[in-house]
Amino acid sequence: MLDATLAELADGGYAGLTIDKVARRAGVHKTTVYRRWPNRERLVADVLGEHLTTDFPIPDTGSLADDLRALAQAFVAWVTSPPGRMIFTAIYSDAARFTEIDDVRRDLFEYGPRRAKLVVERAVARGELPVGTNPVAVIRTLIAPIYFQLTVVSEPVDEHTAEQAAGIALAAARAGVFHL
Template identity: 85%
Template sequence: MTAGDVPRPPGRGPKVRAAVLAATLAELASGGYATLTIDNVARRAGVHKTTIYRRWPNRERLVADVLGEHITTDFTIPDTGCLADDLLALARSFVAWVTSPPGRMIFTAIYRDAARFAEIDEVRRDLFEYGPRRAKQVVERAVQRGELPAGTDPVAVIRTLIAPIHFQLTVVSEAVDDHTAQQAADVALAAARAGVFHRPHHR
């Protein structure tokens, strides 16, 4: 057996990944995106920086992976059988995430600290687009149940749900709460029922 044939210890890959992502989040909390470096993340994670570079070519990919990890694990897609309840659950889930310590750190890092860094633009777009793509099944099920007109654009509905929360946080820098979530859900639901999001090719 050659050196290259020696198997890695079980679980080492996932453990290293978890350590690096946790270290990245801690670095964001400590100094924001502007001071985030691969060297500092490696030191905090207890790994060599080449280990990080093998998996993540740069710091924006690290932040993107942290973002994806938290969105995937922190957001469950509701299926209550009622669109109004599903939209409210999604809005509350988003508000809960952006007001939690990890969510606040990530959101601040990519929308405030990193505002002057063009390299993070793709990560910002991913945050605003990944949620609607993942949650669109809520709207698709509502169309199938007859709650919404056929041809309703599901991504547009979810974007409209998230937009006022996003605006309040990033543009006017105001706190969000359950009332914000309720308003966002009401607006998205009313517009969807009115046919505002009817896709042109279905008209």
């Protein structure tokens, strides 16, 4: 049913999503869906949550610049993939007014930086960054230009966007901007 929900979101967005459509696509009766999910908001939150925990590989190239570049490229690849586009559309649609969906959006921007902070911690240990550098702040700064371009100015993102984001985060981190 989660795959059917994802397919329905991709086809018609959140506004067109109904439990009936999900059930039909999954080949089950709608009461089967309602036994597990009380409403479409909870169903969509579960689908989005499942896709947010997709593990990005955490690079370990021995170079902070290369690691940040790899993380930025992985994020751009994800947000431009069909599931990534669907998730961004859903969390910024009218669905976001529901607590369940708003929680998913918050998780999106906490989960990634928490996982990826290892890249910054390794760089500090290698002496590439000052001791006391806030790893989560560096990773959020890496994601921020990509996010801004996608959601605020509604422009496409690509490898060049990833390169710029990595450069911004690297320069700020090396300058000691993110000191705890």
